[in-house]
Amino acid sequence: MMASTRSLLRTKSLISNLPRFSSNYKCLDVSVNNDNNITTVTLKRPPVNSLNLDLLSEISDVLTDLKKSKSPGMILTSSSDKVFTAGLDIMEMHKPDPERFKQFWYALQDVWMKLYGSPFPTAAAINGHAPAGGCLLAMCCEYRVMVQNFNIGLNETQLGIVAPIWFIKTMLNTISIRDTELALTTGRLFKTDEALAVGLIDEMATDKADALKKANAFFERFEMIPPIARAYTKDSLRGSDIEDLKKNREKDIQTTLSLITQPKVQQGLEFYLALLKNKKESAA
Numbered sequence: 228m229m230a231s232t233r234s235l236l237r238t239k240s241l242i243s244n245l246p247r248f249s250s251n252y253k254c255l256d257v258s259v260n261n262d263n264n265i266t267t268v269t270l271k272r273p274p275v276n277s278l279n280l281d282l283l284s285e286i287s288d289v290l291t292d293l294k295k296s297k298s299p300g301m302i303l304t305s306s307s308d309k310v311f312t313a314g315l316d317i318m319e320m321h322k323p324d325p326e327r328f329k330q331f332w333y334a335l336q337d338v339w340m341k342l343y344g345s346p347f348p349t350a351a352a353i354n355g356h357a358p359a360g361g362c363l364l365a366m367c368c369e370y371r372v373m374v375q376n377f378n379i380g381l382n383e384t385q386l387g388i389v390a391p392i393w394f395i396k397t398m399l400n401t402i403s404i405r406d407t408e409l410a411l412t413t414g415r416l417f418k419t420d421e422a423l424a425v426g427l428i429d430e431m432a433t434d435k436a437d438a439l440k441k442a443n444a445f446f447e448r449f450e451m452i453p454p455i456a457r458a459y460t461k462d463s464l465r466g467s468d469i470e471d472l473k474k475n476r477e478k479d480i481q482t483t484l485s486l487i488t489q490p491k492v493q494q495g496l497e498f499y500l501a502l503l504k505n506k507k508e509s510a511a
């Protein structure tokens with residue numbers, strides 16, 4: 228195809244498919260890059276972007292909008308200069324109200340299914356720590372660029388909890404079975420350079436601007452690839468994991484609720500919360 232025809236087609240698709248975003252997001256900034264029409268979704272829930280029901284619901288909504296508008300791609304990043312996201316909001320799991328917990332877990336499942344299975348390409352510009360649920364969101368994306376000197380990993384066992392099977396499958400889609408087993412059983416958090424060595428991230432960056440530049444460059448790889456061929460291929464690789472959760476969705480919610488409310492698990496969470504608070508006190 229001639230370059231001029233390509234650019235005409237691109238311009239036409241930009242005009243007809245311009246995504247329309249709600250300006251009502253409280254915990255997200257959503258912006259579209261005029262040069263390539265890639266949407267950057269910035270998590271903005273201080274202090275640590277912990278994923279509570281509100282934030283998860285907004286992420287779910289923005290993913291629906293992007294799919295509807297046939298977006299050419301999305302970058303996920305954070306407004307914080309040291310935390311991408313601290314993972315699930317522990318307060319949603321500590322002494323939970325059962326009905327609220329079910330909604331919370333349902334929203335998390337929604338986000339996972341939409342992000343892991345998105346027809347459009349996705350990249351994470353990881354500009355801070357990404358433990359547990361933060362690592363999950365990053366792994367759902369197809370490409371990860373991470374700023375140096377931060378941590379990423381599924382550290383659930385350190386909290387006395389267990390990463391659900393669909394978290395595990397997401398890691399297995401990213402790094403080897405052997406590395407997944409070692410990482411999960413020990414609750415390992417990888418430093419940026421260690422994450423690169425094991426393939427948990429694809430590129431390192433010096434700072435957020437560099438991470439965004441590298442993440443934007445990832446989408447150039449798809450300029451000559453028909454989106455439908457891309458989307459079918461991604462679905463062939465990831466679709467069965469999503470179908471498994473769809474089939475077991477209710478059971479997954481019930482099992483998680485009954486495990487999380489066990490006294491031993493609650494004690495573990497309390498202990499972990501106290502550690503987080505003490506860290507602050509001993510630093511002061």
Ligand SMILES: CCCCCCCCCC/C=C/CC(=O)SCCNC(=O)CCNC(=O)[C@H](O)C(C)(C)COP(=O)(O)OP(=O)(O)OC[C@H]1O[C@@H](n2cnc3c(N)ncnc32)[C@H](O)[C@@H]1OP(=O)(O)O
Pocket residue numbers: 274275277309310312313314315316317318356358359360361382383386387388389390391483486487492503504506507
């Ligand atoms: C045996 C069977 C069990 C089965 C159980 C069922 C299965 C359930 C699966 C559940 C899966 C869960 C996945 C998760 O995501 S769990 C969350 C894991 N997250 C973490 O471990 C991260 C904890 N946070 C940190 O390590 C650090 O905060 C940070 C991200 C490195 C940032 O450090 P920084 O120094 O900048 O900030 P502070 O530590 O001072 O934190 C600022 C305040 O934010 C509060 N905080 C931190 N993380 C969370 C969180 N995840 N949820 C809620 N609140 C959080 C922290 O306490 C500070 O609060 P304060 O200002 O009030 O003191």
